[in-house]
Amino acid sequence: MITSLEVYERSASCYFTRNIFKEIRNEIQRAGALNITVLSTTLDKVEFSVTALGDPAKDQRVEVDRGKNMFSCSCKLFESRGIPCSHIFCAMKFENILEFPDSLIYKRWTKNAKNEFISTEMPVNDDIERVLKFRVGALASNCNKLCDIACKDLADFDEVQSELVNLVIRLQSRKQGKSTPNVNVEGINDPFVVKSKGAPSKRSSWRKKRACSNCHKYGHYYKRCPDLMQHSVEGNPCDRSYGNASAKDSGFSPERFANSSRSFSIKSEHHSGPNTKVRFVYSK
Template sequence: MNVRYLDLDDRSREARVKLDYGCGRWKVSCFVKSHNHDLTPPQFAHLEYRNNKLIAYFKSQFSEPVMITSLEVYERSASCYFTRNIFKEIRNEFQRAGALNIKLLSTTLDKVEFSVTALGDPAKDRRMEVDRGKNLFSCSCKLFESRDISCSHVFCAMKFENILEFPDLLIYKRWTKNAKNEFISTEMPVNDDIERVLKFRVGALASNCNKLCDIACKDLADFDEVQSELVNLVIRLQSRKQGKSTPNVNVEGINNPFVVKSKGAPSKRSSWRKKRACSN
């Protein structure tokens, strides 16, 4: 495989900004002037942020990233748990773990202490402690405590201990795919273009419906309740548009609407017409 394809994520080009690990700063690796464009007008800026959140949510839930590190067992496990953006950060830690050396310092019945150093730079020493009984990991770099993301030293220790499953205590719920509990608002400025408003509303409804489906499909009682409510809601909205009232229906099926008879006495008009008589 060509080297330029190794960093592909979901078969699309990533940002041309790379982290220089030597100085710890982000640097532009490639600048293409023709790719620049005007900024989004302020009145539409709030559209492209909510829309970006919807796109990120969709990718996290329904797409699978390309595995690119040597620690594929950890990488694949992390891709199942974490959102796409957080997964990319954790994947960077996987890559750093490949350039680390680990040394056993002490061991007891349940606890093990390691020294982890960077390849070619033994001065950058980190101390790792693993509690085998409780499956706890503690590192002197304190990355997990500060950002709730496991560091490369933890993954190096996991590899040394031959731990294949991603420990639950290293999975911070805030960064998981199912952590999104709030519903997306549909409030829009009145002066927005109607086509953009409709597209946003479709996206917002789709996102909330996807969450509803994910919750309801796992339990039969929840499924029956949601199915019944959705059927009634669809019928009610359709009836509102047609100016009619429709009774509730159950989940067994959609019945024909009741026929409402018109009010008042029936018409006395008939096809027979009285012949005209002579006035004389």
């Protein structure tokens, strides 16, 4: 509580929703800076003049009906917005009213505004779609109220859960024209999890098969191609290994190549400019 009128602030927090309570709390806080004067009084009614502190020219008239416990102010904030103004709270403080009166509680701003029963009686010639929407709203309102009550206790939750399951099964059987089966609630399990649609997994086992570059068939590579192996057996020179074998048979070796005398001579053509051509000549 942040205001000095804690009685009114606590009552408003119990009745109204969060956003409406913030507006009412501002009005309660403004009531502390108001002065009140009695203008007239009768058996059941009394009229006040409420002025702001330091500005007596701006005054509001508040009328209180003590018999009916009703309030009315000349600023008309409650009639237009549904929120009691600071002038009414000042009059309540002067009358020493400790409880928040029901006449100042606008039903649509309360926390349980949606939990009220909604009638489903509709004219026969009305639109069927409108009737269905109206019935859905009534059932949803009662179900919300039932959930708020049953979820706070385990025994109530089990009872409501079993009753709802049996009720759903009974209504479905009635629509299908079958007798109500005797179903045990404990035998009902969770539904099966269905794989949702979407992009395939990145870790897919499918891979594109690699074909042989020689015969363009699947199942082997170039080195193990049956056609090349057959040609190599027959001595066909198209085999790649044939070139290596001929090189070995010809007596070629790296040692002989390294020991051989070789020299290089550089001949350059004398031309002016940056694009000078250089020619390398190898002689053994």
